Amino acid sequence: MSAPDVVAPVVQAAGIGKRYGPTVALHEVSLTVRPGESHALVGRNGAGKSTLVSILTGLSATDTGTVSFGGEPAPPLSKQDAWKAHVACVYQHAMVVPQLSVAENLFLNRQARGGFAIGWKQLRRQARELLDSWGVRVDVDTPAGELSVEDRQFVEIARALSYGARFIVLDEPTAQLDSQAIERLFGRMRQMQRNGVTFLFISHHLHEVYEVCQVVTVLRDARHVLTAPVEQVSRSALVDAMTGEQGGLSVRDAASRDALAVDAEEVLTADALSGDGFHDVSLHVRRGEVVGLAGSNASGKHEVAETVYGLRAPSAGTVAVEGKRLPPGDVAAALHAGVGCVPRDRHHQGLVLEHSIMDNATLSVLDRMGRGGFAPPKIRRVRGARALSGYGIVAAGPEQPVAGLSGGNQQKVVLARALESDPRVVVLINPTAGVDVKSKEALLAVVDRVRAEGKAVLLVSDELDDLRLADRVLVLRGGAVVAEHQAGWPDGDLVADIEGVGLHD
Template identity: 80%
Template sequence: MSASATGAAVPVVDARGVGKRYGPTVALADVSLTVHPGESHALVGRNGAGKSTLVSILTGLSKTDTGAVYFGGEPAPSLSKQDAWKQRVACVYQHAMVIPELTVAENLFLNRQSGGRFAIGWSRLRRQSRELLDSWGVGVDVDTPAGELSVEDRQFVEIARALSYGARFIVLDEPTAQLDSQAIERLFERMRQMQDNGVTFLFISHHLHEVYEVCQAVTVLRDARHVLTAPVAEVGRAELVDAMTGEKGGLAVRDAASRDPLAEDAAEVLAVDGLSGDGFAGVSFRLHRGEVIGLAGSNASGKHQVAETVYGLRSPSAGTITLDGERMRPGDIPAALRAGIGCVPRDRHHEGLVLEHSIADNATLSILDRIGPGGIASPRTRHAKATRALADYDIVAAGAEQPVSDLSGGNQQKVVLARALASDPRVVVLINPTAGVDVKSKEALLAVVDRVRAEGKAVLIVSDELDDLRLSDRVLVLRAGRVVAEHRAGWSDGDLVADIEGVQLGD
């Protein structure tokens, strides 16, 4: 019986029994996904669960080995017909796919500029761009170079570009990873408006609270297989985590309030006094052995810049950083490393890893001067160090010589953490340490942080994730570049978020 005969709307996309292998690796096994018109459907699962492979099939980048995909009840086009795919589906990735040097208008109609022969009709191009953006409520100047846009506006431009082809099914792959809370709320409100106008979303996120805020249905993949599809309202958070991990109990994150308080005579390791720089001013704090301090705030609060200044990526305009009584040289990462500061940077892809190189290369970059004369270490020594790191940090890989580009996001982040700790630093600076990793990888990473704290290292952790901050003995809240509040271990989510957003509870 047809969908119309039963009164049910034809699914926007219907993947049936999809399977995909890459050599001996099973990337998807008999996976099905049905997304209905006008809904926001969450696709969740741990890194390596098969989400990326399924998205590549749904967007025409890969061909299924088994099963089939249907759009609006019709079989998906062949991979050679990319224009037909663009009319059905588009994916907006976490990392922008616009050309920074071109204007918004040029990006919107790239390779579709109007005009005769080889000429471009600039007036018409601008007019079409303004009409397109206005029709979807995107308030961006069409003459602005795309590289000057905020992350939020770039995403809206990419969505508008997809809609201009006729697609009404948009895959959003980790769209909130680089947005602050206010930008996330604007994104969600725009998604709701677009849903009311007939746009359907497949929403991929590691932030489960976002699934409950913006999605109507959820599908869980685990180990390349379909585990669960249900209305979001009918699935509790613990049940969802259990489905993702295959284990009971959900996310286990140790709260600093549950451990013994820091000893009063704990030695001071790091002193930050009157630190000012790009986006922050007058920041001061003390960090002791075995202590964890968290920095919280919006993306515009200055928290990331403070941490990057502490480990030498940025130079301050005023103030001092002192490590064990020795004043640090500003803006000097090698000096910070030699002094005993290890760091997990904000962006593992651009600042934390050399993706084309092996795990052994990446895990030993910070200690080459210690394991070989003149900074030249033998392959055997690097291999041994990396093999030890695989075991110590539970990195799932084929071996120490595997390129880090082949690893899942969680295992890549473990390599970054292993390198940060390889030099046995006295202070560890962690910036968004669990960004873009799955539930169990997050648990493993935070367990390592708790372990090194117990060994006596001092930890400065900056994160948008409240779970990451629960390890902190104290959380300093920054707003507009200044410390505005301090929360001791045992803080409530509501109180901390209220200070981050600058609101009074009960207002």
């Protein structure tokens, strides 16, 4: 018997079943994660990943099946400290108290004490020792709310390790990181693996699975579909396993469609725009054209798009729709002028989570649905039902609160709201972020449809697949446009300009 066979798995879930009322969340799902590996867990939204993580971290009980750590049965759910000694999850959204310091967050509810007072000197010393031991370079006195997303994640990892856990679940850890921060994250993951830490890595970015993971498990429709070494599974086979279909992600490349007429009307014009994080940016988008903005998260691309839509006021320059200038920093004026927007954060900027699909889908047109802004329920219901069918939203009905939808279906509601006003210009900021491969395909198909209808589209994305829809891609770096690529661009050329590695410098 070889050495790996005698070492107990870090975690083993066998025959896991979980129901929520009539909904089967997991059916006979099994997972085995070996010590020191990065094990990917992938699947479409609604496949059961979140439910499985909640069971593996002691937040939910199983209906059937068992969980063990290191060959020993998992603790009772009532013993949360015992669970923390085995496993922790670092989520893409912050799980720190922003007003407290790094040191206070690391030892929250277990501060070093001298009598009845907190021993602040000892607390800071222990925090520094903990961070130093795992190579996390963060000032322990910094308020956690001031940390970058990257540093916050490593503070959360260090906090988990301080309980004794050596098994960390990373839930979409790269969703808010630029490419350089992602590389640093992966480098630290590899170093921690060498020091005995094991990761369960959840991501919709399949190229990351191949870069940082050794084994991949696929869930589909609440069932286990595949577990295999990453090197033995092609990307197309992985997509097929996730979707149950063959062919992988189908995205229409702008290079494959007819060229835009040279006399097509210019609909959106941004002239010499400057603002927070960017300077002297000019762009124009014609009727039926998709223009992409690419760059790192610090490039200024998001800020440019938000300025076009009125979420930000420029310090200089102008934005015009069909030759008419928009008042700076005025969302209502932009909407009235015919600009629709999918913002970059659907939870905080795009949706009212407690409200229904029909309420969210009609937010941008309430003034058109009845006198004095009063929208009769019957009309809202009809429009909500139209959104369900027109955008392929999977839901119980138009009255369902959007909080209960998967990420992909939530994003479809945001897109439905942006297009409900029949805008002339559509601004899309990371439109497929955090959605599965088939939802991404459906969202991009809608974008291609509205382009074909003659709308001007400004598309900002971190995803090369999204940018394939663009007739032209402008690359921003350091707040300025540094390159322009026509449809059909080679990946290497675009990435080189984004990263500033010199192919066009």
